[in-house]
Amino acid sequence: MATETRTDPAFAGVDVRTLRVYRNKKGPERVIPLHWECYKILALYLTGTSDATKVRKGALYRALDRYSLVRNFQRKAGLLEHRCLSLDYGEANEAQKDYWECITGQEYTVFSPQSQVHLKDDIATYISGPEFDKPRQYHHEAKGHINPLTLLPETIMSGVAEFLDNQSLINLFCASLETYSSLRDNDSFWKRRIITHLPYFFELHECLKEQSQTLENRDIGRIFLWADAASKPRSSVTKLMFSVANRRRIWNVCEQIGKVYKEEPQQKAVPKSYLACQARNSERQVLGDTGEPGLYFRTAHFLQGWAELSSPWTLDLFWNSEGDLSGIAVTFGQDQRIFGHETHESGACQSTGSFSGGVWIEGFVFHIYASSALRPWQACSWNYSSCKGVTVHLTDGSEHMYGQDGEHLLRMPFAAAENMTIVGMKGTLAVSLHGPFLEFLTLRI
Structure with missing residues (x-):
């Protein structure tokens, strides 16, 4: 100073x-x-x-x-x-x-360390080179030994891999070639991993969003490995990556x-305008997955002040023509706050529940249709994972089920911890042939 x-x-x-x-x-x-x-x-x-x-x-x-x-x-x-x-x-x-x-x-x-505008263009040019061409598809046949990981639905396997660091993920691939084969060409998995495991690489994030169509023939997994290695803060880092490495x-x-910092107590009276930024994030929940390219980031603040907890409210859930959950909305009066996408295509529908003040959302149980790792989505456009139904648990102990509730659907609970309140959601939408649907989300509590 x-x-x-x-x-x-x-x-x-x-x-x-x-x-x-x-x-x-x-x-x-x-x-x-x-x-x-x-x-x-x-x-x-x-x-x-x-x-x-x-x-x-x-x-x-x-x-x-x-x-x-x-x-x-x-x-x-x-x-x-x-x-x-x-x-x-x-x-x-x-x-x-x-x-x-x-x-x-x-x-x-x-x-x-600030974001460099020119670097985004340099990265787009670099990853368009032949070294990042998508490899040819190949078929792997197991040699007779039983691999318990092949019994897991692809959605579960993808969700487990989300929590592994890079070295642990490589070890998993070495131990299970079947797992490597199922995730190798899963562009949405690698795009999510770039966002979640390289949160500081702003220029690459922008490139993914703006160049989504031109990246269809790119090896996103190889791009991730390159970005992780090239941005490591070390003496041998190239000048092009100075800003990212320092960041x-x-x-x-x-x-x-x-x-x-997060352990420090907050003020008892939280101003309305600060409610969203004071919120803490839960762990990510994978709701669906598809090989179609495209990332759509969404954030919704369901509560904008603690006084709203005493007001009546409406919960809306939106489903596309295939019954995939595409949006969740909370409405106070005429003010609708939506996470996701309200579909207007033929066959789309909406589920609605109205609740009195003093009752709020305690958690969700998502009903997930799991795709099969044995059938590539390129050959079977219907073979993708998505959320087909939701059971909403309220603070008064009641449960409210919306959408599908078949025994073939997996149950994934997602709730706020004790003494915590859900104030919003954030996450991404995936793209399928039938429109956007929820891919993964994080509760803001």
Whole structure:
């Protein structure tokens, strides 16, 4: 914030020596010393938006204070205290001194981590090369040994793979060639994995959304492996990836801070405008899967203020012509808040339930039709997984079933934890021959 020669212009007129920075007893004012670009990334990680005003600064200060250390360095003038945080900054840890030092190969650590517009075009050009051509289809025959994983529906196997890190996923593929064969050409699986396991690669996310049609003949799995390796923050990273590698390094620091930040208590009275950004996300739930290209991201805030819990409301569920769940909506008065898509095609239908105030959604049980891994969707357009029915559990103990309820459907429960309230949903829609339907979702609680 201040050097021997000049002061940060953002603090003109402020005596920075009176400010308190982690375990400093000199004054009542407290500051969080962060580069502004790093702070915007931290805000994005903590709140889902780069709007820094939505960060709970008191909670952030207390979280960082728990990481703070005071180290003593001997100087000619005497013992000098150096305050720092016990966070893993990657290779930048080597430069944690009170002066600048140029370390060959680590130039990316001072490169701007903000999204680079030109990089998206460079990536689109690069992945259009022959090394990312989709491989030829091949048929694998098991050699007689029994593989228990082949007994699992493809939707279940895809859901399990969502929770594996990259090395564990590779180990699974090595142990089960059948699993590798079923997921190898599953573009929607690899696209989701790019979003969920490479959350810092904004340029690639944009490329997936804008170039969905031109990516049909691309090997998305290979693109994922390339993106993961090329963006690793290390000395050998190429100049093209400087911004992404530094952003990934910073994102790793944000993950460390986020674990402690989320443990900090929130204010009892939560303002209406802050309800959505204060919400926490549940784990992802896979509702369906298809090989058709396309990602449609959706978010819905069912509750916009705690007072609405005492108001009457209506629940609507939308189904396409094949009976796939395409949307869930909550309506207060004339204000409908929809997650997903309301289909208007011939044969589409809608289920509606009306409820009084004081009763709210406690959880869902989704009725899933599981596809068969033995029949590729390219040959059987009907062979895809989707949600065919929903049982809604309310806080008064009642249950309400909508859609299909056959014994052939899998039951997948999804509910808020104790003392938590569902305030919304976010996730993606998949595309089939019969229109969009819900692919996977996350509860906001």
